[in-house]
Amino acid sequence: MEFISPVDALFLVAESREHPMHVGSLSIFDPVDGSGPEFARRAYATLAADRNFHPMFRKRPSRLFGTPQLAWTVDSAVELDYHLQRWALPEPGGLPALTEVAAGLHSTLLDRHKPLWEAHLIEGLAGDRVGLYAKMHHALIDGVGAQRLLQRTLTTDPESGEAPVPWDLPPSATHRANPPRRPTLGARARALLAAAGSAPSALRLARTALLEQQLTLPFAAPRTMFNVRIGGARRCAARSWPLDRIRQVKKMTGTTLNDVVLAMSAGALRAYLLEHVALPEKPLIAMVPVSLRAESDDGDGGGNAVAALLCNLATDLPDPAARLAAISSCMHRGKEIYRALTPVQAVSLSALTLSPLALSLLLPATAALTSPPFNIVISNVPGPREPQYWNGARVDATYPLSIPLDGQAVNITLTSNADSLDIGIVACRRSVPDVARLLDHLESALTELEDTVY
Numbered sequence: 383m384e385f386i387s388p389v390d391a392l393f394l395v396a397e398s399r400e401h402p403m404h405v406g407s408l409s410i411f412d413p414v415d416g417s418g419p420e421f422a423r424r425a426y427a428t429l430a431a432d433r434n435f436h437p438m439f440r441k442r443p444s445r446l447f448g449t450p451q452l453a454w455t456v457d458s459a460v461e462l463d464y465h466l467q468r469w470a471l472p473e474p475g476g477l478p479a480l481t482e483v484a485a486g487l488h489s490t491l492l493d494r495h496k497p498l499w500e501a502h503l504i505e506g507l508a509g510d511r512v513g514l515y516a517k518m519h520h521a522l523i524d525g526v527g528a529q530r531l532l533q534r535t536l537t538t539d540p541e542s543g544e545a546p547v548p549w550d551l552p553p554s555a556t557h558r559a560n561p562p563r564r565p566t567l568g569a570r571a572r573a574l575l576a577a578a579g580s581a582p583s584a585l586r587l588a589r590t591a592l593l594e595q596q597l598t599l600p601f602a603a604p605r606t607m608f609n610v611r612i613g614g615a616r617r618c619a620a621r622s623w624p625l626d627r628i629r630q631v632k633k634m635t636g637t638t639l640n641d642v643v644l645a646m647s648a649g650a651l652r653a654y655l656l657e658h659v660a661l662p663e664k665p666l667i668a669m670v671p672v673s674l675r676a677e678s679d680d681g682d683g684g685g686n687a688v689a690a691l692l693c694n695l696a697t698d699l700p701d702p703a704a705r706l707a708a709i710s711s712c713m714h715r716g717k718e719i720y721r722a723l724t725p726v727q728a729v730s731l732s733a734l735t736l737s738p739l740a741l742s743l744l745l746p747a748t749a750a751l752t753s754p755p756f757n758i759v760i761s762n763v764p765g766p767r768e769p770q771y772w773n774g775a776r777v778d779a780t781y782p783l784s785i786p787l788d789g790q791a792v793n794i795t796l797t798s799n800a801d802s803l804d805i806g807i808v809a810c811r812r813s814v815p816d817v818a819r820l821l822d823h824l825e826s827a828l829t830e831l832e833d834t835v836y
Contacts, residue, residue, distance in 0.1 A: 383444065384454045386521065393521040394443055394451045399614045402491050404498070405525050406517035406783035407532065408484045408620060408806065411775035413510060414540050422505035422512045425545075425773055426468050429503065432547045435460050438522060439549035442497050460497055460549075471506035477620065478818070480507060481781075484515045485618040488783055488808065492519055499549075511778065516548070525671070525763045525782060529797060536770035536777060545773035602692075604662035606655065608791045609754040612810035619807040619818040620781035627828060628803060634835040635703070637710040640762050642831065643803070644668065644713070645706040647760050647794055648695035649827025650820050655697070657819070666695045666757040670713070672720060689728045691716040692756055702830040754789050765797040765804075781806035792817065 386394070397403040413421040437456055444455035471479050483504060492498045498519035505512050518528060535546045603609075631642045648666070655661035672689045693716065696708035720728055763782055770777040782795040783806045792809040805824065809817040 383446070384441075384456070385446075386443070386451060386453060390521040391451045393519065397491070399491065400612055401785070401787060402489065402614065403520045403785060404488075404492055404517040405520050405523070405528055405785065406484070406488050406515060407528065408481065408618075408779075408781040408783060409514045409516075409532075410480075410507065410778040410780075411512045411514065411772060412778045413512075413775045414771070415774050417774065418510035419505065421510070421773070421775055422503065425512060425514075425775075426466075426503050428545045428773055429466055429501065429547055430462065432550045433460070433462055434550040435497075436549055436551060439499055440497050441522060443494055443521070457497060464496065465500050467500070467502045469502055469504045471504060473506070475506045475508045480504060480513050481618045481620050484513075484783065485616045485808075485811070487515050488517065488618060489614055489616040489811075492517070498522055501548075512775070517783075520785065525761060525784065525795065529763045529765060529780075529782075532780070533766055533770070536766070536772050538768045538770065540769075540771045540774070540776065542771065543774070602664075602694075603667035603754045603757045604664040605754060606662055606666065606757055607658060607660045608757055608814065609789045610791055610813050611788050612786055612791050613812045615811035616786070617809050617811045617814065617817050618783055619809075619821050620779070620805065621821045621824070622779050622799070622802045622804050623825075623828065625798060625801050625803050627832065631706075631828070631831050631835055635706060635710075637706060638713070640670075641706060641710040641713055643762060643796060644670070644693060644695065644709045644760060645702065645831060646824050646827045647758075648697050648705055648709060649702060649830060650823035651695065651758065652697040653823040653826060654820055658815075661697065663698060665698045668693045668695050668758050668760045669756040670716075671759070671761045672717075689720060691720065693760075695757075701834075702827065703834045706831060757790075759784070759790060759793050759795075761793075761795040763795065763797040765799050767798070767800065769800045779804045783808050786810050792820075794820075 393403040411421070411425070415421075417424070440456045440458075440460055441454045442457060443451055444453050446452035469483060471483065483502075487500075487502055492500065498521070500517055502515045503512065504515060507513055523531070531548055531551070534551050535548055537544060625639075628639055628642050628646075631637075632639050635642075647668070651666055652661060670691045670693050672691050691713070693709060694712045696705040699705045699708065761782075761784060765780065777799065779802065780797060780799055781804050782797050784793045784795045786793050786808055791813040792807065794805065794807050796803060796805040798804075805821075807817055807820055
C-alpha cells in the first residue's frame with residue numbers, strides 16, 4: 383500500500399459528476415505504409431495482446447484507517463478488455479466527428495473500483511487515419527508526466543516495427559539509476575511540515591513581488607461568462623498550427639513561443655467575448671501551469687509536480703502588439719519570482735495562488751461569493767521536436783484535453799508535435815456555446831499578430 387500525496391489526493395477529494403478529474407489526449411495516427419484500414423486492426427491487436435502492467439496502471443484509491451483517498455491499492459490483475467475499447471466513426475470521419483466522440487468519453491468518470499485509466503481506439507477517420515483517445519486520473523499523473531510517458535512509446539524511425547504500449551514500458555535509464563522510494567507516512571508528514579515552514583517566506587516574497595514587480599495575484603480577475611458553475615457534459619475542439627508561423631512572431635518581437643501562444647489565446651478570448659457582448663473592462667487573468675519536473679524526469683513515477691503562475695492577458699487592449707508586450711512582461715516577472723524560490727517554496731506559493739480554487743472545489747457554493755481567482759487555465763505541455771511514429775504510423779497530431787472546473791468553464795491546453803502546434807480546448811457543454819469558434823478566433827489572432835509585426 384502506497385500513501386497518496388496531499389496534492390494528488392485533492393484531485394480525488396474534489397472529483398464529482400460535474401468535475402471529472404482526469405487528463406486526456408486525442409492522438410491521430412497516419413499509416414505511412416499504405417496499410418489503410420488494416421492498421422486499425424493491427425494496432426488494436428498489438429494493444430490487446432500486451433497484458434503486462436506498470437504499477438501506475440494498476441493503482442486505484444483505497445481506504446486507510448477507514449478513510450478514503452489516503453492510500454493506493456495496486457491490483458494484481460487488470461481487466462484489459464474493460465480499459466481498452468474500440469470505436470468507429472460514421473463517414474466522412476472528419477476531425478469534428480472525432481472530437482465529438484472524444485467529448486463524450488471525456489465527460490464520464492473513471493471507475494474508482496478499477497485502475498484509473500482508459501484507452502479508446504477510434505477508426506473510420508478520413509484518409510484511413512486512426513484516432514486514440516486516452517485518459518488517466520490527474521491524481522496519478524500531470525500533463526507533462528503523461529506527455530513524457532507517451533513519448534517513450536514512440537520512435538523517430540518510420541521503418542521501426544516496435545510498438546510499445548504505455549502500460550508496459552520498461553524502466554527508463556533514469557528510473558533504473560535512481561529508483562523512487564515509496565513515500566512513508568512519516569515522509570509525507572515531514573514534507574507537509576517543510577511546505578508549511580516555507581509558506582511564510584514564500585508569502586513574504588510574493589508580497590515583495592507585488593509591491594516591487596507588480597506580480598499578478600488571485601482575485602484581480604473580472605467575472606466573465608466562463609466563470610460560472612458547470613455541468614458534467616463536455617464539448618471539445620482541436621486544431622493544429624504550423625510552428626514556423628509562431629516562431630516568426632517570436633523572433634520578430636523578442637518574446638518567447640509561450641508568450642505568442644498566450645497572446646493568440648488572449649486575442650481569441652477577446653474576440654469570442656466581444657461576439658457575445660460579454661467582454662469585461664478589466665483584463666482577463668490566466669493561470670499558466672509551470673512544470674517543476676527535472677528534464678531527466680520521464681514521468682515513470684507519476685504524481686504531480688506543477689506550480690502556478692498568473693498572467694494578465696491584456697484583453698482590454700485592442701492592439702495585438704501591445705497585448706503581446708504586456709503578456710511577455712507579466713510572464714517574465716512571474717518566472718523571475720519562481721526562479722528565486724526553492725522547489726518547496728514554489729509549491730507553497732502555488733498553493734497560495736490556487737487555494738481559492740481548491741476551496742471552491744471542496745465547497746462549490748463559495749465560487750459565487752467572490753471574484754474568480756483567475757478566468758481560465760492555459761497550459762503549454764512541451765512535445766517532441768521530431769516526427770514520431772508508432773507501429774508504422776506517423777503521429778499527425780496529439781491534442782491534450784484537460785479539466786474545466788466550477789468557475790473555470792473552459793480550458794485551453796497545447797503541445798508541440800514536430801513542426802506543428804496542437805491545441806485542445808475543453809469546455810462545459812452547457813456554459814460555453816459554440817466552443818469551436820475559439821479555434822477560428824485563434825487563427826485570426828495569429829494573423830493579426832503577423833500583420834502587426836511584419
